[in-house]
Amino acid sequence: MSAPAFAATHPLPADWRDFLALTKPRVMSLVVFTGLCAMLAAPVHVHPVIGFTAILCIALGAGASGALNQWYEADLDAVMKRTAGRPLPAGRMDRQAALHFGVGLGTFSVLLMGLAVNLLSALILAGSILFYVLVYTVWLKRRTPQNIVIGGAAGAFPPLIGWAAATGQVDLLPVLLFALVFLWTPPHFWALGLFVRTDYAAAGVPMMPVVAGNRATRMQVFLYSVPMAVCAVAPWPLGLTGAIYGLSAAALSLVFVGLAARVGISRVEDQALMRDERRMFAYSILYLFAIFGALVADRILLA
Numbered sequence: 001m002s003a004p005a006f007a008a009t010h011p012l013p014a015d016w017r018d019f020l021a022l023t024k025p026r027v028m029s030l031v032v033f034t035g036l037c038a039m040l041a042a043p044v045h046v047h048p049v050i051g052f053t054a055i056l057c058i059a060l061g062a063g064a065s066g067a068l069n070q071w072y073e074a075d076l077d078a079v080m081k082r083t084a085g086r087p088l089p090a091g092r093m094d095r096q097a098a099l100h101f102g103v104g105l106g107t108f109s110v111l112l113m114g115l116a117v118n119l120l121s122a123l124i125l126a127g128s129i130l131f132y133v134l135v136y137t138v139w140l141k142r143r144t145p146q147n148i149v150i151g152g153a154a155g156a157f158p159p160l161i162g163w164a165a166a167t168g169q170v171d172l173l174p175v176l177l178f179a180l181v182f183l184w185t186p187p188h189f190w191a192l193g194l195f196v197r198t199d200y201a202a203a204g205v206p207m208m209p210v211v212a213g214n215r216a217t218r219m220q221v222f223l224y225s226v227p228m229a230v231c232a233v234a235p236w237p238l239g240l241t242g243a244i245y246g247l248s249a250a251a252l253s254l255v256f257v258g259l260a261a262r263v264g265i266s267r268v269e270d271q272a273l274m275r276d277e278r279r280m281f282a283y284s285i286l287y288l289f290a291i292f293g294a295l296v297a298d299r300i301l302l303a
């Protein structure tokens with residue numbers, strides 16, 4: 001596999017901050033949080049050292065996938081305002097270094113998970129890294145506006161990984177959490193895609209707002225939010241969680257669907273004036289942190 005041609009001029013010696021940036025630490029903090037919460041919500045006692053190792057592996061694996069994503073798409077990142085300052089397009093890092101860092105970190109995370117935790121969690125971790133890098137980044141991102149729907153599944157695996165790390169198996173609750181993050185991703189990303197559409201258009205990336213237009217994308221944001229809310233609340237009536245989680249999920253999801261409905265009916269065309277979309281995007285992040293936090297609170301307080 002070779003990445004699209006991109007030559008950074010005069011790479012400067014990269015320092016640790018550039019390697020950290022390669023792992024997309026802010027995005028990955030939420031990815032890791034969902035894995036951690038699923039692990040804490042599992043109905044088993046996890047030895048703290050094993051638990052810490054599992055979360056470390058998710059963080060390293062997610063970071064590795066971010067590094068490989070940036071290694072592959074330095075050409076795209078160079079033409080988008082939001083991403084032009086990243087270590088590769090800004091010329092602060094050699095591409096080989098990014099590739100070696102990503103492959104090394106990813107391999108290490110999967111091996112450590114397999115040796116220290118269990119095989120199932122290591123296999124799902126390996127699948128998530130490969131899915132994000134090969135299916136999303138290499139295959140779908142430049143080809144179809146469904147890129148983030150299918151490819152976004154990569155980001156939904158960590159709850160399954162956290163649960164599998166704790167229990168050695170996969171059950172209905174983590175499957176519902178997978179579905180929650182899977183259905184959350186389109187509203188999360190397309191809200192942002194709407195107000196940075198020109199960036200993606202300039203880079204030639206067929207994101208939904210670029211291909212289908214603002215109106216159709218806004219409708220999709222709303223349409224995904226409804227089944228997402230159902231998956232979010234479902235664990236409560238199914239008896240998989242208690243009322244603390246159930247009521248929190250219901251309230252948080254109601255606000256989510258409300259904001260998505262506002263996006264759905266908005267007709268603002270000027271990106272700078274897209275307040276509903278910015279609010280939806282910001283809330284999507286708060287939402288996922290809060291709902292996974294509520295899951296743990298439910299387990300601890302109702303234990």
Ligand code: HEM
Pocket residue numbers: 024026027028030031034082136147148149151152154155156181185188189192285288
């Ligand atoms: C294919 C799926 C996804 C796409 C295309 C996507 C895209 C984006 C983009 C473009 C940003 C803007 C900020 C940046 O460049 O760092 C962002 C921010 C963010 N995303 Fe996503 N995202 C996806 C899935 C996820 C998932 C699964 C999570 C976590 C579970 C997540 C968590 C976050 C967080 C926490 C931020 C805010 C980062 C900050 O504060 O800068 N995203 N996302």
Ligand SMILES: CC(C)=CCC/C(C)=C/CC/C(C)=C/COP(=O)(O)OP(=O)(O)O
Pocket residue numbers: 024027031058061062065066069083125128129132141154155156157158
């Ligand atoms: C456990 C594990 C391996 C999880 C990895 C899953 C993962 C990396 C989820 C987050 C998805 C993400 C950061 C998308 C960014 O899209 P983009 O790459 O198109 O964004 P960009 O335009 O900012 O580069």
